Amino acid sequence: MTTEKNATINKRPSWDEYFMKLAWLVAERSTCERHHVGAVIVRDKRIFTTGYNGAASGTKDCLSLGCLRNAMNIPSGQRHEICRAIHAEQNAIIQGGHHGINIKGSTLYCTHSPCVLCAKMIVNAGIKKVVADIEYPDTTFKELFSEAGVEFSTLHLNNLSIAQLL
Numbered sequence: 083m084t085t086e087k088n089a090t091i092n093k094r095p096s097w098d099e100y101f102m103k104l105a106w107l108v109a110e111r112s113t114c115e116r117h118h119v120g121a122v123i124v125r126d127k128r129i130f131t132t133g134y135n136g137a138a139s140g141t142k143d144c145l146s147l148g149c150l151r152n153a154m155n156i157p158s159g160q161r162h163e164i165c166r167a168i169h170a171e172q173n174a175i176i177q178g179g180h181h182g183i184n185i186k187g188s189t190l191y192c193t194h195s196p197c198v199l200c201a202k203m204i205v206n207a208g209i210k211k212v213v214a215d216i217e218y219p220d221t222t223f224k225e226l227f228s229e230a231g232v233e234f235s236t237l238h239l240n241n242l243s244i245a246q247l248l
Contacts, residue, residue, distance in 0.1 A: 097127055098191075098213060098237050099237065099239065101122050101124050101129075101189075101191040101213075102191050102193075102213065102215055102237050102239055103239065103242060104120075104122045104129070104132070104191070105120040105121055105122045105132075105191045105192055105193050105215070106120055106193055106215070106239070106242055107120065108120030108121065108122060108132045108133070108134050108170070109134055109170070109193050110134075111134045111136070112134045112135050112136055112170075113135075113136035113137060113143035113144055113145045113167070114135045114136065114144055114149075114165075114167050115144050115145070115148075115149040116149060116151065116158065117135065117158070117194065118134070118135070118193070119134065119135045119169065119170040119192065119193050119194050120132070120133070120134050120170050120192070120193050121133045121134070121170040121171045121173070121174040121190055121191065121192040121193075122174065122190070122191045122192075123174045123175070123178065123185050123188050123189070123190050123191075123209070124188060124189050124190075124191065125185070125187060125188040125189065130178060130183050130185055130188060131174045131175075131177040131178045131181070131183060131185065132174055132177070133169075133170045133171065133172065133173025133174030133175070133176070133177060134170050134173060135167045135168065135169050135170045135173070136167055136168065136173070137166045137167055137168070138166075138168060141166070142166075143166065143167070144166055144167065147166070150164055150165070150166070151164050151165055158218070159197065159218055159219065159220040162197060162199060169196075169197065169199075169200050170192060170193070170194075171190060171192055171196050171200040171203065171204060172199075172200055172203055174190065175203055175204070175207050175209075178207070185207055185208065185209060186207070186208030186209075187208060187209075187210050188208075188209050188210065188211075189209070189210065189211040189212070189213065190204060190209050190211070190212045190213070191212075191213050191214075192212065192213070192214050192215075193214070193215050193216060194214055194215070194216045194217075194218060195212075195214040195216070195217045195218050195221070195223065195234075195236075196212065196214075196223050197218070197220065197223065198220075198222045198223050198226065200223070201222075201223035201226050201227060201232075202226065204227075204232060205226060205227070205230040205232055209232065210231075210232060210233065211232065211233040211234075211235075212227070212232060212233070212234050212235075213234075213235050213236070213237050214234070214235075214236055214237070215236065215237060215238055215239055217236055
C-alpha cells in the first residue's frame with residue numbers, strides 16, 4: 083500500500099517531463115564552453131535521435147581549443163558562423179538522416195529554444211512540435227514557426243532529480 087508521502091516521492095514524470103529530462107541528460111555530452119544544450123526527437127512516445135552541441139565529428143572542440151566566440155567577446159545568439167559547434171537540434175536532425183530515420187511529424191525536446199537557423203532546419207525536417215525548457219532572448223524563430231505551423235511551447239523543469247522507488 084502506498085502512503086501519501088510515498089506517492090509524492092514516486093510521482094512518475096509526464097511524457098513531456100521525461101523527454102525534457104532526457105534532453106538535459108544528453109546536454110551533459112556537450113563540448114561547448116558557453117551552453118550545454120541537448121535535444122531529443124520523439125514520435126509516438128519513441129525516441130528516434132538525440133543531439134548535443136559540439137564540434138563536427140573527428141575535429142577538435144572548444145574544450146581542447148578554447149572558445150573563439152568568448153575570445154572575440156561575441157554575445158550569445160549572434161554570429162553563429164564563428165562557432166565550431168553544431169547545435170544540438172542540428173545534430174539530432176543530422177542523426178536521423180545519417181541512420182535513415184524518418185523524423186517527419188515528430189516532436190523535438192530541447193533544453194533551449196532554437197536559433198533561427200535551427201528553426202529553418204526544424205521546419206524543413208517536418209518536425210511539428212518543439213518543446214524547450216529555457217527560452218533565449220532572441221525569439222525570431224517564433225514567427226517562422228507560426229507561419230510554418232510548428233507548435234512551440236515551454237516546459238520549465240524545476241526538479242531534475244530521479245524519483246526514488248521505495
